[in-house]
Amino acid sequence: MQQRSSTGGGGGGGGGLQSPRSPSSQPPYLSISVTDPAKMGNGVQAYISYKVITKTNFPEYQGPEKIVIRRYNDFVWLRDRLFEKYKGIFIPPLPEKSTVEKFRFSAEFIEMRRQALDTFVNRIALHHELQQSEDLRTFLQADEQTMERARSQDTGIFKRKPSDLMQIFRDVQSKVSDVVLGKEKPVEETNPEYEKLKRYIFELEDHLAEAQKHAYRLVKRHRELGQSLADFGKAIKLLGACEGDALGTAFSELGAKSEMLSIKLQKEAHHLLMNFEEPLKDYVRAVQSIKGTIAERANAFRQQVELVETIKLKEIDLNKYRLTRSEKTLEAEHEYEELKADSEEATKRFENIVRLMNEEIVRFQEQKTQDMGLAFHEFAKGQARLANGIADAWRSLLPKLETLSSS
Amino acid sequence: MMAYDYEEPHLYANSPAVMETLVLHVDGGDSDTNKSSIFNGENDNQHHYPLTSPVTVAEIIISEDDDDPNENPNSFNSFLEPPSYADAVFGSFDGDHGKQINGHGVVSTSGKSTSSDHLKISVNSPVSGVNTYVTYLITTWTDLPEFDETISSVRRRFSDVVSLSDRISDSYRGFFLPMRPDKSVVMKNQEFVEQRRIDVEKYLRKLAAHPVIRRSEELRVFLQVQGKLPLVKTMDLASTMLDGAVRLPKQLFGASVVAVDPREAVHLGRGKDMVRFFKEVRQSVTYGWGGSTKMPLVEEDKEFMEKRMKLQDLELQLTNVSQQAESLVKSQQDIGETMGRLGLALVKLTKFETEEAVFNSQKVRAKDMKYVVTSAVKTSRLYRELNTQTIKHLDKLHDYLGEMLAVNSAHSDRSNALLTVQTLESEVSTLNSRIEKLEAVAFKVFGGDRSRIQKIEELKEAMRDTDDAKNCAVRVYEQIKENNKIELERLDKERHDDFCGMLKGFVVNQVPQDMQRRWQVHGKQLQTKQVDMHKFVAQSRM
Numbered sequence: 001m002q003q004r005s006s007t008g009g010g011g012g013g014g015g016g017l018q019s020p021r022s023p024s025s026q027p028p029y030l031s032i033s034v035t036d037p038a039k040m041g042n043g044v045q046a047y048i049s050y051k052v053i054t055k056t057n058f059p060e061y062q063g064p065e066k067i068v069i070r071r072y073n074d075f076v077w078l079r080d081r082l083f084e085k086y087k088g089i090f091i092p093p094l095p096e097k098s099t100v101e102k103f104r105f106s107a108e109f110i111e112m113r114r115q116a117l118d119t120f121v122n123r124i125a126l127h128h129e130l131q132q133s134e135d136l137r138t139f140l141q142a143d144e145q146t147m148e149r150a151r152s153q154d155t156g157i158f159k160r161k162p163s164d165l166m167q168i169f170r171d172v173q174s175k176v177s178d179v180v181l182g183k184e185k186p187v188e189e190t191n192p193e194y195e196k197l198k199r200y201i202f203e204l205e206d207h208l209a210e211a212q213k214h215a216y217r218l219v220k221r222h223r224e225l226g227q228s229l230a231d232f233g234k235a236i237k238l239l240g241a242c243e244g245d246a247l248g249t250a251f252s253e254l255g256a257k258s259e260m261l262s263i264k265l266q267k268e269a270h271h272l273l274m275n276f277e278e279p280l281k282d283y284v285r286a287v288q289s290i291k292g293t294i295a296e297r298a299n300a301f302r303q304q305v306e307l308v309e310t311i312k313l314k315e316i317d318l319n320k321y322r323l324t325r326s327e328k329t330l331e332a333e334h335e336y337e338e339l340k341a342d343s344e345e346a347t348k349r350f351e352n353i354v355r356l357m358n359e360e361i362v363r364f365q366e367q368k369t370q371d372m373g374l375a376f377h378e379f380a381k382g383q384a385r386l387a388n389g390i391a392d393a394w395r396s397l398l399p400k401l402e403t404l405s406s407s
Numbered sequence: 408m409m410a411y412d413y414e415e416p417h418l419y420a421n422s423p424a425v426m427e428t429l430v431l432h433v434d435g436g437d438s439d440t441n442k443s444s445i446f447n448g449e450n451d452n453q454h455h456y457p458l459t460s461p462v463t464v465a466e467i468i469i470s471e472d473d474d475d476p477n478e479n480p481n482s483f484n485s486f487l488e489p490p491s492y493a494d495a496v497f498g499s500f501d502g503d504h505g506k507q508i509n510g511h512g513v514v515s516t517s518g519k520s521t522s523s524d525h526l527k528i529s530v531n532s533p534v535s536g537v538n539t540y541v542t543y544l545i546t547t548w549t550d551l552p553e554f555d556e557t558i559s560s561v562r563r564r565f566s567d568v569v570s571l572s573d574r575i576s577d578s579y580r581g582f583f584l585p586m587r588p589d590k591s592v593v594m595k596n597q598e599f600v601e602q603r604r605i606d607v608e609k610y611l612r613k614l615a616a617h618p619v620i621r622r623s624e625e626l627r628v629f630l631q632v633q634g635k636l637p638l639v640k641t642m643d644l645a646s647t648m649l650d651g652a653v654r655l656p657k658q659l660f661g662a663s664v665v666a667v668d669p670r671e672a673v674h675l676g677r678g679k680d681m682v683r684f685f686k687e688v689r690q691s692v693t694y695g696w697g698g699s700t701k702m703p704l705v706e707e708d709k710e711f712m713e714k715r716m717k718l719q720d721l722e723l724q725l726t727n728v729s730q731q732a733e734s735l736v737k738s739q740q741d742i743g744e745t746m747g748r749l750g751l752a753l754v755k756l757t758k759f760e761t762e763e764a765v766f767n768s769q770k771v772r773a774k775d776m777k778y779v780v781t782s783a784v785k786t787s788r789l790y791r792e793l794n795t796q797t798i799k800h801l802d803k804l805h806d807y808l809g810e811m812l813a814v815n816s817a818h819s820d821r822s823n824a825l826l827t828v829q830t831l832e833s834e835v836s837t838l839n840s841r842i843e844k845l846e847a848v849a850f851k852v853f854g855g856d857r858s859r860i861q862k863i864e865e866l867k868e869a870m871r872d873t874d875d876a877k878n879c880a881v882r883v884y885e886q887i888k889e890n891n892k893i894e895l896e897r898l899d900k901e902r903h904d905d906f907c908g909m910l911k912g913f914v915v916n917q918v919p920q921d922m923q924r925r926w927q928v929h930g931k932q933l934q935t936k937q938v939d940m941h942k943f944v945a946q947s948r949m
Contacts, residue, residue, distance in 0.1 A: 207756040214749035221742040228738040232731040239724040369768040376779045384926035394917045401911045
């Protein structure tokens with residue numbers, strides 16, 4: 001995640017926007033950083049605001065650098081807009097809302113959220129289509145009042161939360177069960193490859209969620225062990241004070257080492273959290289985001305199919321009217337034409353989604369392999385570092401203990 | 408302080424098995440607790456994902472486990488057994504230490520080899536016979552001269568152990584005696600009987616380890632004499648109280664003063680003399696029982712008081728360290744367990760990705776994961792082994808906490824003895840003043856009356872007796888003081904040695920050499936993978 005915020009779209013790895021209108025010889029870049037979380041307001045209304053710094057040479061943007069203040073809900077707005085407009089594309093996931101009050105303002109939570117938000121915007125900036133979004137420009141540049149207005153406007157028809165989409169998807173699924181119960185014809189694609197993909201995504205989420213759960217627990221265990229070592233060290237030191245002479249010194253050195261190791265463990269716990277658990281969590285969120293896209297595709301498919309059905313019916317009616325030379329004929333013909341246009345659009349929309357999804361899945365898999373490779377590497381590195389530190393610490397005590405027992 | 412035999416850490420033998428079950432119970436599938444637990448994880452998979460191919464996880468991991476050229480494919484299995492590295496690293500260390508301990512070369516008679524000084528006890532086969540109580544078979548191997556035979560076997564019940572313990576604490580006042588096992592019965596089931604067996608064995612072995620007690624007649628009788636235990640319960644409080652109660656009315660009515668056997672009189676008034684018993688109890692209760700330092704008795708031995716304070720401080724710190732050690736062990740256990748579960752979860756993920764792979768990138772990812780998985784699982788196992796050993800070493804702390812109780816009890820003996828001395832002293836002086844008063848009156852009335860003179864004679868005799876008793880008590884007290892002193896020296900020396908060993912063992916044990924190596928090797932591998940990955944991605948973009 002660190003890589004992206006610094007290099008942005010540079011080096012050809014950023015989706016290669018070759019805008020013919022770009023006058024500068026410099027390769028195009030759009031790099032964003034989310035920093036400086038600050039607590040605003042009081043009591044129940046309190047929230048965290050972030051500084052969003054944009055550096056770019058895209059012509060559509062107002063200038064090479066812009067700084068705005070945004071809060072979490074602004075990011076949510078951006079995501080929802082993108083989800084609406086760019087169906088078929090896997091929109092980068094957002095960190096979750098926190099429901100536990102006291103956790104909301106803890107330093108660790110804020111830092112994790114900040115990092116996740118930073119990753120979020122930069123992924124958008126790196127995506128060859130998403131980076132051209134007007135909403136993105138608004139998000140990155142508009143002043144706070146404009147932003148607030150935009151946010152409140154969207155509590156209407158257009159605002160759809162992922163949970164709503166889940167509901168839609170569940171409707172789709174329930175339609176399947178309706179078939180089993182002999183109620184209705186299912187309106188679902190019968191593409192076997194796509195079926196496989198859907199199954200894969202759902203199972204993947206389960207596996208990932210479990211791994212993430214254990215990763216989080218492991219972080220906690222590191223912390224607990226650190227605490228135990230600290231307490232143990234202290235107690236051993238006190239015991240050493242009782243014993244006195246060489247043995248007492250040995251005890252107090254043991255205690256000191258124990259306390260030192262405690263610190264190492266706390267550090268490692270933090271490292272594990274940020275560099276292994278969070279990437280895993282991010283992976284889970286990404287998969288959930290894909291599920292949203294799957295729902296959208298199902299939606300689009302259903303719309304298309306329904307329109308086709310409706311057109312067929314309309315055709316029958318139209319022919320009826322034509323035969324009976326009814327005055328409704330003209331109206332019917334109008335409607336028919338409209339429906340045909342709608343149907344074409346719906347088909348186009350659906351096919352677009354399919355095309356995009358195919359591209360996206362390739363990109364997704366590659367990206368995830370990279371991300372996970374890095375995460376595992378960090379995990380191994382951290383554990384090696386820890387094991388080294390522990391071994392060194394204890395080993396350094398051995399010579400003293402040798403002399404102790406021989407005396 | 409002699410440790411119990413290392414060969415049978417019964418108390419903790421359960422934990423590895425338990426931990427194994429915990430690691431396996433990922434999805435609630437029933438897994439057997441055999442050693443190849445990782446393969447059971449795979450069984451779980453077959454439960455949930457019927458689509459999976461017959462390629463087992465084990466095969467994936469073993470066949471591609473080429474990260475360590477020194478290991479043959481079977482070595483993965485060896486890591487699943489409780490790693491032998493543990494034994495290699497400090498098996499020899501333990502062995503030496505064990506020899507030192509069993510050699511009893513500290514205070515007792517022979518500082519030579521174990522052959523002429525050997526006393527090993529084993530407690531087995533609890534049997535609830537025809538009666539309602541359980542008997543244990545106690546076998547002794549010895550070449551101590553006091554014992555008639557080298558090998559003997561007796562059956563004893565728990566109340567016999569209690570009798571033994573009571574007799575020893577009466578005969579060896581002032582010594583730091585091991586605490587006998589708890590009398591309370593929780594539930595008469597298999598587990599309880601087994602636990603009691605272990606406790607009895609531990610207790611007897613501790614007695615056998617004590618340089619003075621091991622040569623005692625009481626212990627010998629217990630270990631060798633067949634049939635009903637012939638230890639006379641002379642100091643059974645209940646029966647002696649009954650005896651004492653018989654004499655009580657006479658004393659109260661002052662008819663005659665019972666001639667008291669000095670030695671018996673010396674015994675903390677628990678014995679026959681009820682009046683004195685109550686007096687001493689009252690005094691103790693007022694001033695705090697036994698080990699409290701709030702005695703009004705002037706403890707002239709300042710050195711003793713200082714030592715006492717130090718020992719109390721030691722006890723406090725030992726308790727504290729013991730608690731923290733327990734929580735440390737628990738944390739170590741938890742982290743190992745979670746590491747194992749993470750490994751298993753990643754195993755499933757790896758398998759899933761490998762099987763469902765549509766893209767090459769997925770296969771690469773699965774391979775990356777596999778390295779982490781292997782290391783994680785191995786680390787988990789190493790943590791478990793680490794813990795078993797840590798428990799063994801830190802258990803010393805618990806042993807010494809037990810010792811502290813013994814110390815307290817020995818100090819109680821001392822205080823009680825002093826209390827007896829002082830009580831007797833005050834009795835002497837009371838009697839004396841009564842005599843003087845009577846004599847004074849007698850002189851005024853010339854000739855005096857017969858009864859009064861008789862009374863004076865009786866009192867004088869009582870005073871002589873009491874004085875004798877007092878002298879006896881003083882001797883006993885001095886003896887106890889001496890016992891305390893010797894024992895304290897012994898304790899200090901043994902504790903010093905034992906703690907040195909404990910520290911060393913603990914530290915050596917904590918150096919997870921193999922863990923370290925494993926992660927390093929892995930880390931390097933992943934690094935090269937990363938480089939490859941970058942190249943791959945860069946190429947595919949062009």
